[in-house]
């Protein structure tokens with residue numbers, strides 16, 4: 001191993017990585033989720049030069065860095081600590097004060113990234129707080145939220161009129177078998193899981209949030225170390241209504 005690679009490895013070691021991220025000098029972070037081979041399934045434009053992009057719930061920043069690599073000017077938001085997640089009251093003792101930005105900052109520095117990370121909840125996203133974006137990216141977040149419908153309303157509000165949002169979430173394969181009914185199940189086995197939706201529910205929520213066009217672009221099993229398989233759907237919402245009532 002070169003001294004440069006050794007120096008990068010020393011920065012990476014000891015952090016709890018959520019994302020597998022390729023860093024300079026051939027070093028890769030030992031992530032819980034490895035999106036690398038599945039990026040094409042999310043339908044990001046190859047060329048994002050000149051676009052403003054928002055990564056909602058960025059964690060270690062994999063998607064923010066990917067959009068930046070494609071040329072976008074990227075803003076990323078996340079909570080300060082995992083302890084601020086929407087824990088059901090019964091499970092609040094599971095809350096751990098893990099700083100979500102710790103690994104992000106290391107990757108950001110090592111990649112020489114210019115992504116702007118803001119500490120902000122999806123519940124506080126609005127044109128007044130962050131402006132509007134050509135591409136809004138949200139992945140693996142709604143299942144952790146008490147109020148996914150409000151989150152999608154805010155995502156729609158910050159999507160520029162000619163822009164679009166990519167919403168990529170796990171769905172419940174069993175609920176999906178009921179003829180396209182928008183069914184959802186309350187509760188997950190994990191302490192921060194609130195809802196399991198059918199694809200029809202996710203599509204209906206995106207429409208209700210204000211996207212006139214909602215298209216499904218992919219379904220696949222997330223490449224991660226979870227004990228249960230996480231099957232995801234990728235939805236693309238466009239034509240956001242400008243103001244409620246329109």
Ligand SMILES: C[S@@+](CC[C@H](N)C(=O)[O-])C[C@H]1O[C@@H](n2cnc3c(N)ncnc32)[C@H](O)[C@@H]1O
Pocket residue numbers: 033056057058059060062077078079081082084085086100120121122123138139140141144
């Ligand atoms: C399962 S990870 C998903 C990370 C990344 N989006 C991905 O697809 O790989 C969930 C992330 O959601 C963040 N999160 C949870 N509640 C949030 C909220 N209310 N607003 C913003 N981020 C939130 C967590 O801090 C964590 O970074």
